[in-house]
Amino acid sequence: MKDWQASTPKSYSEVQEVILGALSPPGRSYWGAVILCLFGLLYGASCWAYQILTGMGVAGINHPVNWGIYLVNFVFWVGIAHSGTLISAILYLLRARWRTSIARAAEAMTVFAVMIAGLFPFIHLGRVWIFYWIIPYPNQRDLWPNFQSPLVFDFLAISTYLTVSSMFWYMGMLPDLAALRDQSTGLKRRIYGIFSLGWQGTHIQWRHYGTAYLLFAAFATPLVISVHSVVSWDFALSIVPGWHSTIFAPYFVAGAIHSGLAMVLTLLIPMRGLLGLQPLINVGTLESIAKTMVLTGLIVGYSYGVEYFMAWYSGNMFEWDTFIWRAFGHYAPQFWVMVVCNVAGPLLFLIKAIRTNLIWLFAVGIIVNIGMWYERFVIIVGSMSHEYVPHAWGVYSPSWVELSIMLGSFSMFLFLFLLFCKFVPPVSVFEMKEHLWTHGKV
Amino acid sequence: MKGFGGEAEIPAYVTPLTIPGVLSMPLGQGHTSFGRFAKGCGVNGWKLCSRGANHVSIQPRALKVKFANTDGSLSQHGRGLAQGMDLGEYREAKSKGQLPKLRLPLPEAYDPKEDFYPPHKHNLYRWAMVVDLDRCIGCGACVIACNAENNVAIVGRELVLQGREMQWIRIERYLEDHPLKVRFLPMLCQHCDAAPCESVCPVYAPHHSAEGLNNQVYNRCIGTRFCSQNCPYKVRRFNWFTFTRPKPLHLQLNPDVTVRQKGVMEKCSFCVQRIVEAKNRIRGERRTLRDGEVIPACVQTCPTEALVFGNLMDPESRVARLSRDPRAYQVLGHLNTKPAVIYLRRLETRREAMAP
Numbered sequence: 001m002k003d004w005q006a007s008t009p010k011s012y013s014e015v016q017e018v019i020l021g022a023l024s025p026p027g028r029s030y031w032g033a034v035i036l037c038l039f040g041l042l043y044g045a046s047c048w049a050y051q052i053l054t055g056m057g058v059a060g061i062n063h064p065v066n067w068g069i070y071l072v073n074f075v076f077w078v079g080i081a082h083s084g085t086l087i088s089a090i091l092y093l094l095r096a097r098w099r100t101s102i103a104r105a106a107e108a109m110t111v112f113a114v115m116i117a118g119l120f121p122f123i124h125l126g127r128v129w130i131f132y133w134i135i136p137y138p139n140q141r142d143l144w145p146n147f148q149s150p151l152v153f154d155f156l157a158i159s160t161y162l163t164v165s166s167m168f169w170y171m172g173m174l175p176d177l178a179a180l181r182d183q184s185t186g187l188k189r190r191i192y193g194i195f196s197l198g199w200q201g202t203h204i205q206w207r208h209y210g211t212a213y214l215l216f217a218a219f220a221t222p223l224v225i226s227v228h229s230v231v232s233w234d235f236a237l238s239i240v241p242g243w244h245s246t247i248f249a250p251y252f253v254a255g256a257i258h259s260g261l262a263m264v265l266t267l268l269i270p271m272r273g274l275l276g277l278q279p280l281i282n283v284g285t286l287e288s289i290a291k292t293m294v295l296t297g298l299i300v301g302y303s304y305g306v307e308y309f310m311a312w313y314s315g316n317m318f319e320w321d322t323f324i325w326r327a328f329g330h331y332a333p334q335f336w337v338m339v340v341c342n343v344a345g346p347l348l349f350l351i352k353a354i355r356t357n358l359i360w361l362f363a364v365g366i367i368v369n370i371g372m373w374y375e376r377f378v379i380i381v382g383s384m385s386h387e388y389v390p391h392a393w394g395v396y397s398p399s400w401v402e403l404s405i406m407l408g409s410f411s412m413f414l415f416l417f418l419l420f421c422k423f424v425p426p427v428s429v430f431e432m433k434e435h436l437w438t439h440g441k442v
Numbered sequence: 443m444k445g446f447g448g449e450a451e452i453p454a455y456v457t458p459l460t461i462p463g464v465l466s467m468p469l470g471q472g473h474t475s476f477g478r479f480a481k482g483c484g485v486n487g488w489k490l491c492s493r494g495a496n497h498v499s500i501q502p503r504a505l506k507v508k509f510a511n512t513d514g515s516l517s518q519h520g521r522g523l524a525q526g527m528d529l530g531e532y533r534e535a536k537s538k539g540q541l542p543k544l545r546l547p548l549p550e551a552y553d554p555k556e557d558f559y560p561p562h563k564h565n566l567y568r569w570a571m572v573v574d575l576d577r578c579i580g581c582g583a584c585v586i587a588c589n590a591e592n593n594v595a596i597v598g599r600e601l602v603l604q605g606r607e608m609q610w611i612r613i614e615r616y617l618e619d620h621p622l623k624v625r626f627l628p629m630l631c632q633h634c635d636a637a638p639c640e641s642v643c644p645v646y647a648p649h650h651s652a653e654g655l656n657n658q659v660y661n662r663c664i665g666t667r668f669c670s671q672n673c674p675y676k677v678r679r680f681n682w683f684t685f686t687r688p689k690p691l692h693l694q695l696n697p698d699v700t701v702r703q704k705g706v707m708e709k710c711s712f713c714v715q716r717i718v719e720a721k722n723r724i725r726g727e728r729r730t731l732r733d734g735e736v737i738p739a740c741v742q743t744c745p746t747e748a749l750v751f752g753n754l755m756d757p758e759s760r761v762a763r764l765s766r767d768p769r770a771y772q773v774l775g776h777l778n779t780k781p782a783v784i785y786l787r788r789l790e791t792r793r794e795a796m797a798p
Binding site for chain 1: 512513514515517518519520521523601604605606607612614615616627629638641642643644645646662663664665666667668670671672674675676679680681682683684703704705706707774777
């Protein structure tokens with residue numbers, strides 16, 4: 001591979017050149033991609049408008065499957081959002097060196113994914129125009145939300161996570177935005193100037209910055225665990241067989257990190273090639289991600305096993321029946337896609353040749369993304385369709401409106417990420433320099 | 443199917459409930475001039491065998507039609523939802539004065555070892571229903587009565603095929619093999635005392651009334667559909683669209699019941715409008731409602747009196763007396779939702795009752 005020969009920057013100026021070089025004016029294909037994604041986003045948005053005007057019936061959901069792929073996508077995107085904070089906060093606290101070059105991009109991915117995830121519960125609401133009834137604030141209607149409901153926990157958890165992760169992301173960017181300001185002229189200089197909040201790089205600013213960043217990292221760390229635990233309680237606190245399980249919180253957190261790391265691979269491999277960041281994001285970094293995915297994949301596989309064991313061991317016929325049906329019933333193909341992609345897929349990374357090969361890394365990233373999407377599908381739809389009362393059993397398949405909105409969400413994600421790549425430094429300049437100083441190499 | 447009067451293409455439904463080799467066909471369909479809704483609906487069987495000639499020939503064709511029924515499964519899969527009881531056993535239990543094991547929706551049934559939430563206190567009334575499976579003949583009159591009384595939308599074939607029927611009460615039919623028989627199970631909101639739907643709604647749209655009713659506050663509902671997801675009986679119905687009634691059908695709407703907008707959940711209310719009306723009637727009489735003064739639409743219509751409605755707080759009411767019958771049980775009682783609909787097991791021969 002070429003990467004091994006790519007010259008690694010040896011000085012501060014080289015680091016700065018490589019990273020800010022990524023921000024050079026983009027070509028036509030970039031703008032083409034941006035516009036394409038924007039169209040996808042607008043198409044999804046108009047499908048949502050159509051759904052609001054017509055009613056939820058335009059989605060494929062029915063009785064008994066009241067929750068369809070809107071919530072599958074919700075959990076999927078929340079899951080994607082987890083690795084960013086894991087990489088930027090937890091690995092920061094653990095002083096894992098390989099995080100530095102990818103933290104910024106992973107965090108951007110987090111922020112965008114939470115934004116999209118946060119949209120899906122609204123898309124899913126039957127009467128979205130009164131969504132604010134779920135917010136606890138003193139009001140003249142004398143309404144107060146039900147704090148017993150996992151949906152209220154969920155609302156609070158997601159909004160907290162969005163707030164913290166975007167502040168963490170933005171704050172980590174301040175010195176770099178100031179560097180951009182100092183480099184540019186005219187309107188660009190003024191815009192970057194506003195966003196860099198008067199950063200001068202003084203000692204006192206750096207001292208405050210260091211403390212604040214550490215504080216945020218410490219604050220965001222428990223959130224990585226808690227947010228997806230809360231999301232899992234949307235299911236685990238119900239009495240639906242297949243959902244009502246104590247393993248759900250750790251199972252969901254591991255799955256979230258698994259899918260998030262897969263998305264990091266999917267995004268960063270093309271990004272580093274297109275933006276010429278190979279010297280900074282080297283194969284060694286990607287290999288570390290791959291190794292972590294072997295661990296998360298094993299945890300996810302273990303959780304699948306425990307679910308089956310507990311269903312059998314409980315002696316609860318409803319529970320056991322649901323799990324048998326998952327593996328051999330109407331949704332058996334989705335179930336086996338999930339098992340193979342999430343558990344067997346990452347095990348390929350045990351082979352060194354595979355986890356250091358960019359094409360393989362990218363391919364397994366995609367495979368795990370697909371598998372994790374199906375995991376949420378199997379959990380949500382696979383449990384709903386086969387509950388307590390056999391008379392009420394039924395199956396579900398998504399309608400074109402649901403699929404269009406899903407397409408819209410992916411377009412929105414890529415749209416935001418493409419803008420991110422060209423308007424802010426995709427790799428933290430000052431952290432890479434710091435790295436060069438402490439370790440003598442990036 | 444070919445007869446002397448002509449021929450017609452008719453879908454056949456294969457069911458173990460008819461004798462092998464027998465085809466049965468309802469008459470009275472296939473109108474040509476009976477209004478826009480009757481037109482083109484089904485096939486007129488009389489046309490096939492006109493003028494007394496009753497011979498028909500059948501030619502099977504390899505076409506498939508989707509059959510708009512609501513049975514997710516015709517088997518109980520051993521889940522014991524619709525139960526039977528041996529007659530001899532019942533007589534013995536009755537003579538011994540045995541009481542059934544129930545978790546009634548009353549504060550007495552509260553058990554700190556099993557209950558997470560404190561018991562509900564009820565004022566004067568705790569409405570409940572008893573469904574006698576031995577009397578139910580599965581005619582479905584209760585379903586129609588409920589539709590008419592509560593302005594329940596009729597959604598049509600396409601939406602039924604999509605699993606979007608709106609009935610608040612339904613007749614579940616379960617086939618049992620060896621020997622082959624059907625058990626009918628009328629299923630409606632159980633007005634649980636520990637209702638799973640109530641705890642998961644973020645905006646308190648399902649509301650537990652002081653009389654034990656599980657009220658659905660339509661105005662408050664924002665449509666998360668979590669209540670329906672968490673209802674083990676699957677009796678909640680979501681308004682996928684704003685269902686309308688073409689003129690002049692709007693004239694048959696019951697003015698005492700609201701019509702629901704798209705995006706809200708609805709379900710059986712135990713005909714709360716009739717409870718309110720009965721209370722208004724006795725206002726000023728300085729007494730409580732007597733047994734039988736409130737009759738929900740389904741109870742009123744049931745031709746075999748399989749449904750009984752009343753106040754469980756009154757130990758002499760019919761529902762309270764029937765709930766002490768050895769045949770009494772609660773569907774999915776082990777979930778400890780404390781349903782207020784008490785079922786009476788179907789009386790069967792020993793062999794029949796053995797089936798789970």
